[in-house]
Amino acid sequence: MAEIPNPETVSKTVHELILSGEELPEKYIYKGSDAGVLDASLPFMDVPVIDMSLLTCPSSCAEQLHKLCSALTHWGCFQAINHGMSTQFLEQVREATKQFFALSPEIKNKYKREDGSIEGYGNDMIISEQQTLDWTDRLYITVSPQDRRQLKFWPENPANFRDVIHEYTMKLEDVSKVVFKAMARSLNLEENSFLDMYGEDETLFARFNFYPPCPRPDQVIGVKPHADGSAITILLQDKQVEGLQFMKDGQWYRAPIIPEALLINVGDQIEIMSNGIFKSPLHRVVTNSEKERISVAVFCIPNPQKEIEPVDGVDDETRPRLYKKVKDYVSIYFQYYQLGRRPIEGAII
Ligand SMILES: O=C(O)CCC(=O)C(=O)O
Numbered sequence: 001m002a003e004i005p006n007p008e009t010v011s012k013t014v015h016e017l018i019l020s021g022e023e024l025p026e027k028y029i030y031k032g033s034d035a036g037v038l039d040a041s042l043p044f045m046d047v048p049v050i051d052m053s054l055l056t057c058p059s060s061c062a063e064q065l066h067k068l069c070s071a072l073t074h075w076g077c078f079q080a081i082n083h084g085m086s087t088q089f090l091e092q093v094r095e096a097t098k099q100f101f102a103l104s105p106e107i108k109n110k111y112k113r114e115d116g117s118i119e120g121y122g123n124d125m126i127i128s129e130q131q132t133l134d135w136t137d138r139l140y141i142t143v144s145p146q147d148r149r150q151l152k153f154w155p156e157n158p159a160n161f162r163d164v165i166h167e168y169t170m171k172l173e174d175v176s177k178v179v180f181k182a183m184a185r186s187l188n189l190e191e192n193s194f195l196d197m198y199g200e201d202e203t204l205f206a207r208f209n210f211y212p213p214c215p216r217p218d219q220v221i222g223v224k225p226h227a228d229g230s231a232i233t234i235l236l237q238d239k240q241v242e243g244l245q246f247m248k249d250g251q252w253y254r255a256p257i258i259p260e261a262l263l264i265n266v267g268d269q270i271e272i273m274s275n276g277i278f279k280s281p282l283h284r285v286v287t288n289s290e291k292e293r294i295s296v297a298v299f300c301i302p303n304p305q306k307e308i309e310p311v312d313g314v315d316d317e318t319r320p321r322l323y324k325k326v327k328d329y330v331s332i333y334f335q336y337y338q339l340g341r342r343p344i345e346g347a348i349i
């Protein structure tokens with residue numbers, strides 16, 4: 001993952017802020033267009049649920065591929081079921097996450113992020129003085145490839161955290177490959193089109209999110225509107241507490257919870273590779289005043305040396321090439337993010 005530009009002044013985590021009993025600092029008050037009504041009730045998205053076991057089965061595949069293509073062109077995401085992990089196992093991933101965040105700040109700070117880097121435990125990363133802070137604490141770790149793991153940031157408490165997350169990562173490597181192949185087939189492309197450009201030396205980067213109950217859910221945001229810089233992101237949502245929303249045609253929609261599903265969204269790099277046919281959706285997280293929420297996002301990221309561009313077969317006379325070749329997109333991502341602009345603008349021709 002790229003270095004963060006500019007030093008940050010690491011402040012308290014949200015957990016520490018709550019324990020200190022301090023008033024809500026001004027820098028958490030959101031100034032976006034929805035400020036004051038962030039907690040308004042919104043419609044649910046009707047995002048398709050896709051049976052992953054059928055994506056590889058020749059007889060029932062065409063219908064599922066059509067559903068996948070429609071989900072990714074309209075919403076930029078889908079809910080995946082029958083992905084090879086049991087509901088009990090997903091529950092272990094959620095429990096390990098919850099138990100880590102429930103520890104005291106002293107214990108969690110053993111895994112603290114260092115200034116200027118991304119990995120480790122901490123609050124919303126501060127990359128500009130004007131930034132509104134997200135109401136969330138996070139643990140970021142590289143989970144794959146194994147030789148790039150920095151175990152000093154991997155919790156040893158709860159005792160099964162490392163084993164559970166190792167197993168989860170192994171399973172997600174398989175899930176991501178099935179998704180890349182199905183995406184290509186759904187566009188009638190050669191099945192390895194995206195996978196070949198994505199490469200075999202990819203990084204899986206996990207972000208464990210913890211959103212404590214918030215005193216001002218109308219004015220404070222859990223995660224600001226953003227699109228992911230990954231190729232795809234695989235999200236395990238809290239099984240009870242909602243908060244995630246996606247934007248479509250200028251309107252925010254709530255992501256429904258399906259406890260046994262993984263919510264998979266397109267990131268900017270698949271938007272580029274598909275020449276904009278698949279959309280990297282804008283999404284955000286809102287807070288609530290009663291219940292804490294957790295989620296685990298795993299970002300699938302090509303090696304920074306890989307050149308990313310629209311793959312063969314996604315442009316023609318009616319659909320000209322929209323994106324140029326980019327390399328190390330994640331660093332471009334941070335430069336634009338810091339200026340408050342959508343990073344993918346930097347890749348448009
Ligand atoms: O907490 C969530 O549901 C989503 C978090 C998210 O968008 C992210 O970590 O990029």
Ligand SMILES: [Fe+2]
Pocket residue numbers: 226227228233283297
């Ligand atoms: Fe995201």
